[in-house]
Amino acid sequence: MSTSRTETEFPNPYSAGLLGKRTPLAVLVGAFAVSVGVNWLFQLAEGGDFNIVGTILLTAIVYMVVIYFYSLLVEGARKAKDRLVTALVGGAFMLALLPLVSLIITVVTNGLARFDLEFFTYSMRNIVGEGGGIVHAMVGTLLMTLTATAISVPIGLMSAIYLVEYGRGPLARAITFFVDVMTGIPSIVAGLFAYSVFALIFGPGIKLGIAGAIALSVLMIPIVVRSCEDMLKLVPNELREAAYALGVPKWLTVLKVVLPTSIAGIMTGVTLAIARVIGETAPLLVAAGFTNNLNYNLVEGRMQSLPVLVYNQYVSQGSVPQAYLDRAWAGALTLILIVMALNLVARIIARYFSPKTGR
Amino acid sequence: MTTSATSGPRRGRTVQRLGDRIFSNSALTAGTLILAILAAVAGFLMLESIPAFTTDPEDINILSGQPFWSYVAPLVFGTLWASALALLMAVPVSIGIALFISHYAPRRLAQALGYIVDLLAAVPSVVFGLWGGNVLAPAVQPAYTWLTENLGWIPFFAPPASGTGRTILTAAIVLAVMVLPIITALSREVFLQTPVLHEEAALALGATRWEMIRTAVLPFGRPGVVSASMLGLGRALGETMAVAMVLSASGGITFAVLTPSNPGTIAANIALRFPEAFGENINLLIATGLILFAITLVVNMVARWIIGRRKEFSGAN
Numbered sequence: 001m002s003t004s005r006t007e008t009e010f011p012n013p014y015s016a017g018l019l020g021k022r023t024p025l026a027v028l029v030g031a032f033a034v035s036v037g038v039n040w041l042f043q044l045a046e047g048g049d050f051n052i053v054g055t056i057l058l059t060a061i062v063y064m065v066v067i068y069f070y071s072l073l074v075e076g077a078r079k080a081k082d083r084l085v086t087a088l089v090g091g092a093f094m095l096a097l098l099p100l101v102s103l104i105i106t107v108v109t110n111g112l113a114r115f116d117l118e119f120f121t122y123s124m125r126n127i128v129g130e131g132g133g134i135v136h137a138m139v140g141t142l143l144m145t146l147t148a149t150a151i152s153v154p155i156g157l158m159s160a161i162y163l164v165e166y167g168r169g170p171l172a173r174a175i176t177f178f179v180d181v182m183t184g185i186p187s188i189v190a191g192l193f194a195y196s197v198f199a200l201i202f203g204p205g206i207k208l209g210i211a212g213a214i215a216l217s218v219l220m221i222p223i224v225v226r227s228c229e230d231m232l233k234l235v236p237n238e239l240r241e242a243a244y245a246l247g248v249p250k251w252l253t254v255l256k257v258v259l260p261t262s263i264a265g266i267m268t269g270v271t272l273a274i275a276r277v278i279g280e281t282a283p284l285l286v287a288a289g290f291t292n293n294l295n296y297n298l299v300e301g302r303m304q305s306l307p308v309l310v311y312n313q314y315v316s317q318g319s320v321p322q323a324y325l326d327r328a329w330a331g332a333l334t335l336i337l338i339v340m341a342l343n344l345v346a347r348i349i350a351r352y353f354s355p356k357t358g359r
Numbered sequence: 360m361t362t363s364a365t366s367g368p369r370r371g372r373t374v375q376r377l378g379d380r381i382f383s384n385s386a387l388t389a390g391t392l393i394l395a396i397l398a399a400v401a402g403f404l405m406l407e408s409i410p411a412f413t414t415d416p417e418d419i420n421i422l423s424g425q426p427f428w429s430y431v432a433p434l435v436f437g438t439l440w441a442s443a444l445a446l447l448m449a450v451p452v453s454i455g456i457a458l459f460i461s462h463y464a465p466r467r468l469a470q471a472l473g474y475i476v477d478l479l480a481a482v483p484s485v486v487f488g489l490w491g492g493n494v495l496a497p498a499v500q501p502a503y504t505w506l507t508e509n510l511g512w513i514p515f516f517a518p519p520a521s522g523t524g525r526t527i528l529t530a531a532i533v534l535a536v537m538v539l540p541i542i543t544a545l546s547r548e549v550f551l552q553t554p555v556l557h558e559e560a561a562l563a564l565g566a567t568r569w570e571m572i573r574t575a576v577l578p579f580g581r582p583g584v585v586s587a588s589m590l591g592l593g594r595a596l597g598e599t600m601a602v603a604m605v606l607s608a609s610g611g612i613t614f615a616v617l618t619p620s621n622p623g624t625i626a627a628n629i630a631l632r633f634p635e636a637f638g639e640n641i642n643l644l645i646a647t648g649l650i651l652f653a654i655t656l657v658v659n660m661v662a663r664w665i666i667g668r669r670k671e672f673s674g675a676n
Contacts, residue, residue: 053498078567078570079567081567081569082567082568082569082570085568085569085572086463086568086569088455089455089456089458089459089463090459090463091455092451092452092453092454092455092456092459093455093456093459093460093472095452096452096456096476096479096536096539096543097475099479099490099495099536100475100478100479100482102490102494103482103486103487103490103494106490106493106494107486107489107490110493154389155389155392155393156389157389158385158386158388158389158390159386159389159390159392159393161386161389162383162386162387162389162390163390165386166383166386166387167390171390171391172390174394175390175391175393175394177663177667178393178394178397179393180659180663181397181656181659181660181663182393182396182397183659184590184593184594184597184655184656184658184659184662185400185597185652185655185656186596186597186598186599186626186651186652186655187597187599188597188599188626188629188630188648188651189400189404189597189648189651189652189655190400192404192407192629192644192645192648193399193400193403193404195645196403196404196406196407196645197399197403199407199641200403200406200407204637204638204641205637205641218396218400221393221396222393225393249376249378249379250379250382250383251376251378251379251381251382251383252378254382255382275481278483279482279483279484279485279486280483280484281483281484281485281599281600281630282484282599282600282626282629282630285630285633285634286629286630286633289634290634307483307485307600310485310486310489311485311488311600311603311604314488314489314492314604315604325493328489329489332483332485332486332489335483335485335486336482336483336486339481339482339483340481343481
């Protein structure tokens with residue numbers, strides 16, 4: 001750098017003009033300490049609880065300001081900007097974690113209040129205040145989701161087979177494009193569609209479990225097609241060609257070679273699709289309605305489902321609002337547990353049932 | 360199996376087996392069925408929404424005398440406005456997260472972090488609604504009061520502040536959280552596809568990590584981020600329960616985001632009104648649903664078109 005006057009002071013050329021390796025961490029800890037202090041002072045002055053979210057946000061802001069100016073003084077503008085962006089990018093991730101953590105904590109703490117035996121063994125029939133349960137909603141969700149799966153898996157899988165094994169030309173391109181577009185159909189529009197179909201046949205005001213199932217399958221088919229298509233594409237062409245070379249007809253090749261090879265992926269995809277639609281509320285609210293009674297019959301009468309129950313308990317709080325809210329939270333907890341379990345099952349299937357390759 | 364032509368080799372034509380024909384035809388049918396379903400969705404919605412236009416507005420009591428379009432206009436505005444606000448918040452954060460996972464986090468950790476963000480996508484919308492209404496709205500209410508008192512001169516923060524916190528901004532925050540995983544997942548994929556040579560070239564020229572990202576990663580990923588945002592927009596436009604449970608709508612068109620009077624959204628309006636609706640009211644709601652369908656269809660088609668166009672030129676890399 002400068003002409004050294006004293007022979008003894010050699011600046012290390014690799015670390016001169018740079019922040020130390022531990023400096024950002026030290027700044028972060030300092031920023032955290034400062035914001036905890038500030039929040040503590042606020043708490044003393046105005047009372048109330050310790051503000052965790054405020055502390056985290058303040059820590060982030062203090063850290064960004066300090067690291068930027070510190071780096072600007074020591075390392076120059078370019079490095080300073082780099083450090084600022086690093087802090088911003090990490091901060092964005094932390095920001096996304098906030099709602100997730102908050103949501104999980106509140107759902108678990110509030111949901112445990114009614115997470116008892118009665119909740120899973122009673123329906124809501126003749127219940128106005130406390131008590132009651134979700135049996136009718138569980139039955140409805142199970143029946144409608146299974147029916148939707150039974151409708152969408154054959155259609156979705158065969159379409160995927162068409163796209164991968166047979167489809168060439170404009171029709172295949174159109175199907176691919178519209179499957180993608182169909183993924184974006186608002187769920188409530190699917191519900192309105194199912195309602196319209198049954199209203200035209202049976203007259204207005206009709207709400208049936210089967211209508212809910214059809215609404216769900218409209219949402220489910222594109223998801224199934226996409227995942228199955230991806231999985232079928234992964235099957236190496238050598239397997240197909242080997243089968244053809246042995247004189248196996250195409251349909252048997254697909255049935256006996258392609259499908260068994262990709263079955264794990266397909267099952268994973270279907271499980272994830274179920275997890276996606278099992279939490280759908282709007283289409284079921286519109287097409288299947290809501291009821292307090294247990295209904296096993298898909299083609300007669302309204303059918304309750306778990307998400308709709310959560311919504312109902314929240315929107316129409318009766319004489320004892322807390323009881324309704326508790327049921328809503330417990331229902332939400334059940335729903336999240338079901339979705340998580342399905343996701344877990346999907347991962348397990350993907351891991352243990354995938355074909356063992358030699359390599 | 361059932362071979363019709365085993366007698367002798369024929370030239371020029373492959374053997375058509377019955378199984379093959381049945382199988383390929385059923386595959387074709389299934390594929391075409393998807394197109395038919397999409398057409399049926401549009402068709403049935405149109406069929407059912409005709410009475411809303413032919414009936415006298417006086418006879419539809421949700422309309423209470425006003426013409427159809429003046430009823431729909433605030434809803435369309437509310438839908439677009441809430442989604443725009445949500446996107447405004449979600450896109451920068453999503454790009455940040457996507458960059459964090461693709462270029463900042465340690466390789467080993469990156470996949471696990473990706474799962475965590477995907478976890479947000481797995482939460483059902485009704486749970487988001489419950490959380491937004493019971494936890495988020497009371498939590499942000501003091502901030503709203505502060506904003507209206509101190510920054511009230513900005514039109515968006517015009518007073519009075521909502522006493523419950525259930526404003527369109529709260530709904531937009533919930534929507535932002537819900538579309539975050541979608542935009543993040545797609546942006547992440549695109550950022551990871553950046554040619555490594557471009558990145559290394561930038562670094563070799565002495566660029567810092569941010570300069571490398573600005574010059575190599577972001578220009579490459581821009582179409583991907585745009586289409587990811589469009590897909591997120593499509594999701595936000597059609598999101599029903601979270602908005603219905605968080606927003607307390609009173610109609611009217613206003614850009615102020617903190618006041619107690621907010622425009623509703625089409626989807627939330629349908630969910631709130633449909634269970635009690637009767638007669639032509641149902642047709643009216645279906646007609647609004649048709650408008651929502653048209654809007655999301657256009658948004659999604661544009662997004663897919665951008666993605667599709669991108670695929671062609673990224674094949675060379």
